[in-house]
Amino acid sequence: MNHIRHVVFALGAILALAASFGPQAPRAAAATSYSITELGTFGGDGSVASGINDAGQVVGTAHTASGFHAFLWSASSGMQDLGTFGGTLYSLAEGSNDAGQVVGQSDTDTTLGISHAFLWSASSGMQDLGTFAGSYSSAAGINDAGQVVGQSDTASGYSHAFLWSANSGMQDLGTLGRSGSYAVGINNTGQVVGGAAIITSPYTRAFLWSASNGMQDLGTLGGGGGQAVGINNAGQVVGLAATASETQHAFLWSASSGMQDLGTFAGSSYSVAEGINDAGQVVGSAATVDGTPHAFLWSAGVMTDLNSLLPANSGWELMQARDINTTGQIVGWGLHNGQNRAFLLTPTTSLPHLNVVVFLQGIGTELTLADIKNQIKFGHTAKYIVGMGEIPAAVSTVLPPNTQYFEYSYAGSGLKTGNPTVYHCEDTFSQPIDTDILLLLQQISHIAAAQPQGTEIDLYLVAHSLGGRSPSDLPITLSNTL
Numbered sequence: 189m190n191h192i193r194h195v196v197f198a199l200g201a202i203l204a205l206a207a208s209f210g211p212q213a214p215r216a217a218a219a220t221s222y223s224i225t226e227l228g229t230f231g232g233d234g235s236v237a238s239g240i241n242d243a244g245q246v247v248g249t250a251h252t253a254s255g256f257h258a259f260l261w262s263a264s265s266g267m268q269d270l271g272t273f274g275g276t277l278y279s280l281a282e283g284s285n286d287a288g289q290v291v292g293q294s295d296t297d298t299t300l301g302i303s304h305a306f307l308w309s310a311s312s313g314m315q316d317l318g319t320f321a322g323s324y325s326s327a328a329g330i331n332d333a334g335q336v337v338g339q340s341d342t343a344s345g346y347s348h349a350f351l352w353s354a355n356s357g358m359q360d361l362g363t364l365g366r367s368g369s370y371a372v373g374i375n376n377t378g379q380v381v382g383g384a385a386i387i388t389s390p391y392t393r394a395f396l397w398s399a400s401n402g403m404q405d406l407g408t409l410g411g412g413g414g415q416a417v418g419i420n421n422a423g424q425v426v427g428l429a430a431t432a433s434e435t436q437h438a439f440l441w442s443a444s445s446g447m448q449d450l451g452t453f454a455g456s457s458y459s460v461a462e463g464i465n466d467a468g469q470v471v472g473s474a475a476t477v478d479g480t481p482h483a484f485l486w487s488a489g490v491m492t493d494l495n496s497l498l499p500a501n502s503g504w505e506l507m508q509a510r511d512i513n514t515t516g517q518i519v520g521w522g523l524h525n526g527q528n529r530a531f532l533l534t535p536t537t538s539l540p541h542l543n544v545v546v547f548l549q550g551i552g553t554e555l556t557l558a559d560i561k562n563q564i565k566f567g568h569t570a571k572y573i574v575g576m577g578e579i580p581a582a583v584s585t586v587l588p589p590n591t592q593y594f595e596y597s598y599a600g601s602g603l604k605t606g607n608p609t610v611y612h613c614e615d616t617f618s619q620p621i622d623t624d625i626l627l628l629l630q631q632i633s634h635i636a637a638a639q640p641q642g643t644e645i646d647l648y649l650v651a652h653s654l655g656g657r658s659p660s661d662l663p664i665t666l667s668n669t670l
Contacts, residue, residue: 221497222518224504227261227530230269234528235259237519239283239463239511246519247290248510248530249280256280258292258308261532270308273316274298279306283329283373291327291336305338305352317352320360325350328382329373337371337380349382349397361397364405369395373418381425383415394427394441406441409449414439418463418511426461426470436460438472438486450486453477453493459484462520463511471509471518483509483520494518494533506531 229235232251239247246261255277258270272279272294279294290308296316305317305327319325322341329337336352342360349361349371361380363369365387372382380397386405391413394406408414411430418426425441431449438450438461452459452474459474470486476493483494483506494506506522518533 221499221536222494222533223536224498224502225532225534226524227259227532228267229529230257230259230267232256234521235530236521236528237261237510237530237532238281240513240517240519240532241284241286241288242514243286243288244513244515244517244532245284245288246530246532247281247284247292248519248521249292250530252277258290258294258306260284260288260290260308261530271314273304273306273314278303279314281308282327285330285332285334287332287334289330289334291330291338293326293338305336305340307334307336307352318358320348320350320358325358327352328371331374331376331378333376333378335374335378337374337382339370339382349380349384351378351380351397362403364393364395364403369403371397372416375419375421375423377421377423379419379423381416381419381427383427389413391430394425394429394439396423396425396441407447409437409439409447411435416441417461420464420466420468422466422468424464424468426464426472428460433457438470438474440464440468440470440486451491453482453484453491459491461486462509465512465514465516467514467516469512469516471512471520473508473520481507483507483518483522485509485512485518504531506533509533 227235227237227246227248227250229250230252232253232255235248235250237246237248244263248259248261249256250259250267256279257272258279258281259267260270260281261267270279270281270290273296276295276298279292281290281292283292284290288310292306292308293303294306294314296302296304300323302323303326304319305325307315307317307327307330309315317325317327317336317338319340321343322345324347325338325340327336327338334354338350338352339347340350340358342348344367346367347370348363349369351359351361351371351374353359361369361371364384366385369384370382371380374380378399382395382397383392384395384403384405385391386393389412392415393408394414394416395403396406396416396419397403406414406416406425408429410432411434414427414429414436416425416427423443427439427441428436429439429447431437435457436459437452438459439447440450440461441447450459450461450470453476455477456475456479459472461470461472463472464470468487471494472484472486473481474484474491474493476482485492485494485497494509495504498504498506503525504522506520508522509518509520511520512518516535519531521528521530523529524531
């Protein structure tokens with residue numbers, strides 16, 4: 189349930205509001221914060237997390253004493269070594285599905301360094317997916333149907349994007365007219381994303397492939413090239429693309445809106461999007477002012493440095509976020525006390541908070557408390573306005589920008605401007621004002637009911653121009669009204 193705390197103020201003038209809040213000023217709505225888990229190594233000096241499924245299982249690569257191996261991590265079992273082909277030194281994992289199947293690549297020969305794409309499962313171990321021709325292939329993504337995407341050498345010597353399934357084997361997805369292509373991600377509808385060289389340019393372009401439409405060039409942000417890195421089940425695509433100045437920016441693409449520039453951190457010029465969940469939240473890496481890469485979360489139009497959301501004195505500097513699942517868990521790598529380590533971020537269950545301020549605006553400057561309680565004549569038109577936007581300067585100094593702003597006023601009193609109306613209804617008084625105030629509070633109750641379970645709400649009632657009376661004179665209390 190939502191918890192509502194009631195605080196009542198009556199002020200002779202709105203300019204006295206800032207001083208009146210004092211130590212009771214409303215708190216800002218709680219931002220998303222995270223707990224962080226270091227995933228460890230296999231005895232070596234580093235690790236990287238590459239993907240996470242909706243069960244919270246993480247895949248990536250961790251150093252051993254002499255090489256590096258693919259891993260599957262879970263909260264219950266810790267880091268599991270997925271091994272290699274034939275006892276070689278090197279393997280890496282890139283993606284997994286909700287069934288816990290893992291894809292990546294592994295060396296197949298200890299002397300020649302030949303690498304093949306693999307599909308791993310708990311029941312079957314590591315399966316070699318082979319190649320089109322030549323000695324190299326790698327797998328980068330898998331969907332819940334077990335379809336795998338990646339790239340493989342062809343007979344021409346160039347690598348092509350592939351789609352593999354148990355029934356059909358390895359299918360060549362072609363190119364955008366030139367020699368090479370590679371696939372990085374696939375969603376549950378079978379749409380595939382990656383990069384491919386185009387015939388009219390020396391650059392690689394981001395592509396979206398489907399069985400019905402083939403390979404589609406997604407364009408750029410005004411520059412020469414780009415590549416797609418991830419796709420969600422809604423068909424939204426993320427990656428990086430060149431701008432007109434040939435700097436690389438993270439993008440979000442959809443069929444309806446095209447390619448959207450997700451921007452960078454202030455003062456920098458580089459970013460790349462690595463993963464997207466079904467809620468449209470994007471993670472990746474962006475340069476800071478000094479050029480150091482930092483992991484970011486982009487949500488609802490805002491790019492946030494994930495380092496700013498960590499517990500104080502965590503010892504971490506998050507460099508790259510690689511993937512995000514439907515519950516908002518994020519994986520990647522960073523420096524933990526100076527050591528390269530894979531991380532898992534889990535949203536904390538901190539209590540959400542909502543600030544609500546109700547302004548009672550009277551008719552003229554000499555309105556008294558008696559007027560409010562007893563002398564409002566029936567027949568006046570009341571406006572109930574619920575909005576978020578500009579708040580008078582004296583108020584904005586003490587209220588956070590996400591405060592919900594409710595204004596109750598009568599016709600002719602001069603409504604505030606600059607406050608976008610979310611709810612707006614007009615009514616004619618046919619009952620005492622206390623009852624009409626209750627109607628307004630019912631509007632507030634609707635807002636409260638729409639908040640996440642557990643939200644704590646501070647409710648402030650501020651009355652303007654009440655003839656200099658003290659707060660204790662206010663006849664309208666909020667207890668037992670919501």
